[in-house]
Amino acid sequence: MADVVVVGGGVGGMAAAIRLGAAGHHVTLLERNPELGGKLASRTIDGFTFDTGPSLLTLPHVFDELLGHAGTSLAAAADLQRLDPICRYSWPAGAPGGATSFDHRAGRTEAVAEVDAAMPGQGERFDAFLEHARTIWEVAERSFFAGPLESPLSLLRRMQRPGDLLAIDPLRSLSARAGQVFDDPRLVQWAGRYATYSGSSPSLAPATLACIPWIEQAFGAWYLRGGLAVLAGALGKALSELGVDVRTGVDVAAIRSDAIAVKGVRLADGEALDADVVVANVDATHLYADLLPDRAMLRKALRAPLSSSGFALLLGVRDREGARVPAHHEISFSPDGPGEFSQLFRARTVPTDPTVYICNTSATDPSAAPAGSASWFVLVNVPPAGDVDWDAESDRYRDRLLETMAARGFDVAGRTEVCEVVTPLDIAAHTRSWQGSIYGTSSNGRRAAFLRPGNRGPRRGLYLAGGSSHPGGGLPLVAMSGRIVADMVAADGWRP
Numbered sequence: 001m002a003d004v005v006v007v008g009g010g011v012g013g014m015a016a017a018i019r020l021g022a023a024g025h026h027v028t029l030l031e032r033n034p035e036l037g038g039k040l041a042s043r044t045i046d047g048f049t050f051d052t053g054p055s056l057l058t059l060p061h062v063f064d065e066l067l068g069h070a071g072t073s074l075a076a077a078a079d080l081q082r083l084d085p086i087c088r089y090s091w092p093a094g095a096p097g098g099a100t101s102f103d104h105r106a107g108r109t110e111a112v113a114e115v116d117a118a119m120p121g122q123g124e125r126f127d128a129f130l131e132h133a134r135t136i137w138e139v140a141e142r143s144f145f146a147g148p149l150e151s152p153l154s155l156l157r158r159m160q161r162p163g164d165l166l167a168i169d170p171l172r173s174l175s176a177r178a179g180q181v182f183d184d185p186r187l188v189q190w191a192g193r194y195a196t197y198s199g200s201s202p203s204l205a206p207a208t209l210a211c212i213p214w215i216e217q218a219f220g221a222w223y224l225r226g227g228l229a230v231l232a233g234a235l236g237k238a239l240s241e242l243g244v245d246v247r248t249g250v251d252v253a254a255i256r257s258d259a260i261a262v263k264g265v266r267l268a269d270g271e272a273l274d275a276d277v278v279v280a281n282v283d284a285t286h287l288y289a290d291l292l293p294d295r296a297m298l299r300k301a302l303r304a305p306l307s308s309s310g311f312a313l314l315l316g317v318r319d320r321e322g323a324r325v326p327a328h329h330e331i332s333f334s335p336d337g338p339g340e341f342s343q344l345f346r347a348r349t350v351p352t353d354p355t356v357y358i359c360n361t362s363a364t365d366p367s368a369a370p371a372g373s374a375s376w377f378v379l380v381n382v383p384p385a386g387d388v389d390w391d392a393e394s395d396r397y398r399d400r401l402l403e404t405m406a407a408r409g410f411d412v413a414g415r416t417e418v419c420e421v422v423t424p425l426d427i428a429a430h431t432r433s434w435q436g437s438i439y440g441t442s443s444n445g446r447r448a449a450f451l452r453p454g455n456r457g458p459r460r461g462l463y464l465a466g467g468s469s470h471p472g473g474g475l476p477l478v479a480m481s482g483r484i485v486a487d488m489v490a491a492d493g494w495r496p
């Protein structure tokens with residue numbers, strides 16, 4: 001039986017540990033925070049509960065299948081709610097094309113009708129965009145997401161037909177694809193927003209990311225009653241039931257190895273644990289800068305530009321008669337989409353008039369806030385911490401964001417019970433992600449997927465599972481990285 005140590009209790013680490021535990025290995029999972037989940041976390045302040053990381057669950061069957069290894073299911077472990085609308089989108093006055101809004105409805109026919117009502121003539125194009133996206137997903141699922149990405153060849157080997165490579169649309173950018181389909185700039189901006197699901201820019205990320213709206217349409221946008229962090233609890237319970245030794249509040253200081261193979265880990269208090277297999281769920285940069293210092297690997301891990309980070313407000317808001325109430329997921333777009341991304345990825349500064357995401361959990365879940373009030377998690381994309389002096393900027397940017405929200409119809413002045421700020425520095429401190437970047441390296445550029453650290457480390461027995469390695473960030477993707485690593489451990493001959 002191989003002794004396995006998983007370093008990090010994020011979703012990717014837990015996914016790997018569940019599979020390796022279910023396969024019969026002796027697994028120990030070490031997490032430095034007092035609780036499991038990593039970025040998947042929540043905070044309750046004065047009766048207001050906020051998901052501080054993920055607020056939208058997609059591809060729930062990925063978690064269903066994962067929890068199946070522990071003899072349970074997502075539906076048994078959590079109170080699942082499919083959201084309709086998936087998201088409400090609005091454009092302020094001054095946006096090219098003018099002010100409007102539409103609800104991206106859960107049903108495709110209804111979604112198309114809503115788009116057509118808001119932007120006459122665009123419904124059919126919206127439908128065509130989704131149809132093309134379906135093909136991308138079908139091919140990507142059985143190729144890109146099906147295994148490790150050791151080289152472009154490994155991807156080609158998993159493709160069934162020569163046309164599959166072009167089917168995933170990797171050569172043009174997401175905004176180029178959107179510009180070809182839509183003649184309304186607002187829908188080009190809408191499509192481009194999916195680049196931000198990997199912390200990227202629509203003009204640089206490949207059109208492959210167009211599969212995301214289809215995923216949301218086909219498999220649903222989901223909420224878990226009590227907040228998404230309920231998922232971390234469900235995965236933690238599965239670990240216990242499988243007999244995985246979970247130790248929280250344990251900081252791993254080093255991965256022990258010789259020149260060829262891993263030997264185990266050393267904890268910050270000096271304790272040494274032996275292992276044949278180590279799965280690093282930590283950010284690849286923390287792995288190669290600190291745990292297994294390796295300059296060449298660190299340089300490699302940072303070959304692609306970092307993904308964006310986030311600046312968030314946790315707002316406890318008293319209801320006010322006549323005030324605009326955000327949908328569960330609401331996006332208020334910047335009037336200047338290209339300018340926003342240019343500030344983020346070229347000037348590397350905070351956007352002056354940003355796209356604002358509001359997650360109003362209270363729209364679905366009254367338990368998220370005291371009666372007569374609501375919990376709003378407000379998020380804007382910002383560059384990673386190294387580019388901005390957040391100690392100086394944080395309060396100023398909070399005030400500017402509140403003004404932006406007020407100008408877009410979400411005025412909370414005089415009715416906030418809670419107003420907490422989360423900066424990229426907080427994200428970095430909580431999860432040790434490099435400069436608070438949310439998704440490791442970005443998808444900017446045609447080669448970005450190949451520049452992202454692979455799932456195999458530079459020593460025998462060392463594997464990487466998590467958002468900074470293949471296939472990238474986002475809850476279902478990091479769960480897939482856990483699956484890919486567990487498959488590699490088996491294929492490499494580590495027997496339970």
Ligand SMILES: Cc1cc2nc3c(=O)[nH]c(=O)nc-3n(C[C@H](O)[C@H](O)[C@H](O)COP(=O)(O)OP(=O)(O)OC[C@H]3O[C@@H](n4cnc5c(N)ncnc54)[C@H](O)[C@@H]3O)c2cc1C
Nearest residue numbers: 008010012032038039053054055056252466467473474475
């Ligand atoms: C604000 C925000 C919003 C997001 N929104 C969404 C969303 O709506 N939908 C979605 O699907 N995804 C979303 N994501 C992305 C998603 O949360 C992440 O991609 C995913 O949770 C990352 O999982 P991971 O496995 O990479 O581990 P991480 O969450 O990065 O966890 C790594 C763990 O390793 C631990 N660790 C680090 N160093 C050590 C050490 N030396 N010893 C022991 N433990 C260590 C850390 O404490 C941490 O718990 C969001 C993320 C953020 C921050």
